[in-house]
Amino acid sequence: MxxxxxxxxxxxxxxxxxxxxxxxxxxxxxxxxxxxxxxxxxxxxPEEMVKFLNPVRVLWAILYFVYLIHYIIIANFDVAYRVIHPALPIHPGIVRVKTSLKSEMARTMLANSITLTPGTLSVDMVGDNYYIHWINIFTDDPEKQRQIIISKFEWMLRRVFE
Amino acid sequence: MSDNVAIGFVLVGVIFDLLGCLGLIRLPDVYNRLQAATKSVTLGTCMILFGIFLEFGFTSGGIKALICALFILFTSPTAAHALARGSHVSGFKLWEGSVMDKLEEDKSKEDKGE
Amino acid sequence: MITVCFILLLIGCFMCLYRIMVGPTPPDRMVAIDIMGILVVGFCALYSIRTGRDFYLYIAITWAILSFVATLALAKFLEGRSFDE
Known part of the structure; x- marks a missing residue:
């Protein structure tokens, strides 16, 4: 109901x-x-939309939206720099990143956010692992990659959806 | 005053669109192109629509521009994800200068396991 | 000023057309088609600011929805699945 x-x-x-x-x-x-x-x-x-009857979650969702727009603008200047630079400074590749989010909708939002933020594009998802195409890989350490790519969104999505 | 701000938003949005299309031409393989083009063109078109919202204010047209901007912001990453997944599943390789491909490694490991 | 915006967007569309014609693999062409769909939404928006009428924005919303569905259909075709799956 x-x-x-x-x-x-x-x-x-x-x-x-x-x-x-x-x-x-x-x-x-x-x-x-x-x-x-x-x-x-x-x-x-989706069944999980019921959670948004709680006004605190709506407030966090709006905050998350503002936070996301800030990262989208950074991402665009990053793309502009890479495209205009005559030597094309890119080291692309696909990395594997493990998420700790459980809710389905939070995972969907995380994948969309990854696509819109600087230099990353979500390609596939198997179990708990995201496979992410990263345009400029500068570290091989999985833990460090995790921190750089998804930690900045995870803490906020946990407040919104869990 | 508000008119000038609206035109400024539209102009900046168009310039971002143009940069995204330049990325579509210059970058080497389908994944890189998808990245540059999706990010820039999404923000660029959203900025054009937001400029129109500033121009029209809270009228019928302004609200429709906002709805359209939100819709593009949500659907364009989904479309990019579907295209990237499709091209990887059907076996299009990454650019030869790529550093690593964990997805390909895991897939071939699974095939050997079976 | 709006005329300059129209010309810049047109240059962007020609870049997409170049990629559609030249693009070495099928996914390249599909990406260019997707991007061009979003650029056409921008065109509709510029028309509405030039003429001051809002019905171009109805076209913009409809075009955004149809271009999204078309891209999803192309991606499914690329994966080699049938449409009712």
Whole structure:
């Protein structure tokens, strides 16, 4: 039941954003359409969204978003430097990194964040291991790689999802 | 004033887009190209859409620009991950200057184990 | 100023077209197609700021969704799986 309520809230907010200067008619139609959409997408909606009924988690999610944007901007200057430099300073390769996150949605968000941050791209995931394409490998030590690539996101994702 | 800020955002976004496309041409193999292009073009297009939000304000158009920016921010890494995984599964090798390929090593180990 | 933005984005699109035509392997071409889809969203946005109308942004949202689905379909084709899996 809680799952359905979360689903209704998400769909309803999305509808209101799409019909932004809304009046009473739009709100009624939105409620009806959201109910129909819940019936159609009952199995597709991730169960873990229930956690976002807790306002503390929503606050942490917004903080995480700001933190991520800061890293995305750094990543873009990094890419610009590598692309413009005439000698192409790259040492690419695929490394293996082990994560300690348990929740499925947190892992998905971590993979997306890895792709958007400086010099890394998630290629595959088997069990607890991420396989990450890194454009500039400067250390062979797995523990150090772990710290550089994913530790900066893990502590915050744990607050959001676990 | 707000008009100038909006145009500034659009211009910076377009320049990032252009750098991403330059990376698409200059870098040596599909994984490197995917990296440079995905990062730069995602941020560039999101900045263009954010500039439009600043120009239109909280109107019908401005909110739609925000929705579109959020959508691109979430889907573009997913698409990049799917393409990278697909090209590695179907056996396209890394650039010859690459340092290591742990995924390939683990796969061949598994094959020998079976 | 917006005209300059249009010209720069057009140069970017021509770079993608170059990669689509020359690209030595199929994944290279698919990456270029994906990137060009996002660039077209940028084009729609620039049109909406030039004409001051917001219906170009409806096109932008739809184009973003369709280009995402197309890229996922191409990636599945690359992995050699069937579409109903």
């Amino acid at each position: 809680k799952n359905r309520i979360t689903q209704f809230i998400v769909f309803f907010i999305f509808w209101l954003a799409l019909t932004w200067p809304f009046n009473l008619q739009d709100v009624c139609a939105g409620a009806l359409v959201s109910l129909i959409a819940i019936g159609l997408t009952r199995d597709l909606f």
